[in-house]
Amino acid sequence: MQQRNNYTEIEHFLADESFQLWVCFKDDQQDWEEWTLENSNRAKLVEEARLWLLAMKVPNTNLSTEDVQYALEATWEKIERAEENKNGTSRPIIKLWRNNWFSGVAAVLILSLLSGWLYNHYIAPENSVLTYNELINENEEGLVEQTNNSDKPQIITLSDGSSVLLQPNSKLSYPKIFVGNERKVYLSGEGFFEISKNPKKPFFVFANEIVTKVVGTSFRIKAYANQPNVEVVVRTGKVKVRSNQLIANSKDELIVLLPNQALRFVRQNLTFNKITDITQDESLSHSASNIEQLGFEFTDIPVAQIFKTIEQAYLVKIDFPQAKLKDCYLTTSLSDQPLPEKLKIICKSLGNNTSYEMNGNQIIIISDGCN
Incomplete structure (x- = not known):
């Protein structure tokens, strides 16, 4: 990776x-962030390259190299014009695509690596479904939004006694009190749900x-x-x-899942893949958390061992x-049972007047001993 010390142009x-992996997927195995911060001049060039990469808008189709070149060059020119308007001065446009090697090889490489990422971020199909932000904006219940910006899961307890183990970089919107004959929450990210039983009041999780x-x-x-x-x-x-x-089209097609089964919704072609045995799916098996395995x-x-099991499952601290x-x-x-019910x-x-207090991921047991 020492060759990057010689990078002087954005195309490098x-x-x-x-x-590309660092910018688009936050995969920083090569320590790009640390390397960037070592030098202010270097940081400016890296930022320009990063913004250029994020600004690309290329559809996930079988485009020719010429089409890719045209689309990317047009986007770059937009960026340059915006910079000129912002600063009131002109700046030389880097002729990124005049380099035959780069236009012929790098464009195809970038397209292949980023097509899925660009599809998700910029070019969702016209018949795509509502996203998290659109869903919560349509809700009129007055929602509370909980965002987990930490590096550890967080426990959220809902008004009906249900609990959600919200993973990092995730957010959940929910009403302070469930009213009516339904319970609705909205998820973006990852969460493990334990729902309090109430057959008269079904629970819905809207996840994009x-x-x-x-x-x-x-x-x-x-x-x-x-x-x-x-x-x-x-x-x-x-x-x-x-x-x-399907809801928008008033259809009633449902896919039923039982224990140890899963469903994978593929965004690129809007298809459902049902998995009848999660142990046979390597990705699902490896992603299972403690709470799913214990x-x-x-x-x-x-009782001390029971508390320890709960601590390991929910990543909480129990004082007793x-x-x-x-x-x-x-x-x-x-x-x-959800965590509060447990x-x-x-x-x-x-x-013997045993009770508990719960404050986030901290639980305190108050007791005079067992019977």
Whole structure:
């Protein structure tokens, strides 16, 4: 990677595959960010190359090299004109496409690497479904938005007792109190849902292109705006999934998922792929979190060990009076309950005025000991 120290033109960066991965997919295995910050002059050139890369608007079709060159050169000229208007001075346009090698090779390379990314960001099909921002703007309930900008999952407890383990770089919008005969939340990113059972009030998760309907179950939805697929993975219970487009067309086609099944919505062609055994899908198997793998069936188990299992599953911290509970053992099933319900069951089983307080990812157990 020392060759990048000799980069003096924007096309040098655009032809570097690791640079493309860093800008478009935040894959910084070559430490581009650190390298950029080492030199202010270098940083300016890197920023120009980054903006140029992000500004490209090339459809995901079988275009010829000439078409690609024309589209990209037109975009670059727009950027230059905007700079001239902004600064009131002209600046030389870098003749990026006068280099035959670059126009013939780099354009094709960039197109192949970025076609999926550009499709998601800029050229969603005309018949595409509503996005997260459009969905919440249409909602009239007065939503609360929770954004996880940290590097760890965050627990969100909803008014009905349901809980959501929200992953980093994700956001969830939900009403303070569920009213009416439906419960609706909106997700962009990834979250693990444990839904409080209420057959009279079904629960809907709107995650960009798809809608997941449940009554009471646990499942994971992965719906990042900049990724090619949306996934729903069921741990317990049953869910029904359909696309927003189907709802808009008043169709009632639903795909039913049972435990250990999944659905992958492919954005490029708006298709659903049902996976009947997630263990046979390498991507899904590797992405399973602790909460999806740990068991919550306890038979005569020390309460301290139960708390430890919950800590590992939800990545929370539980403080409890260890001395008072050291001889307490429980037999209970906590497999299909949201986190607040799990804690209520444990506290009720312990008795003796046992209760809990929850503040974000911090849980405090108050108890005088077990019966």
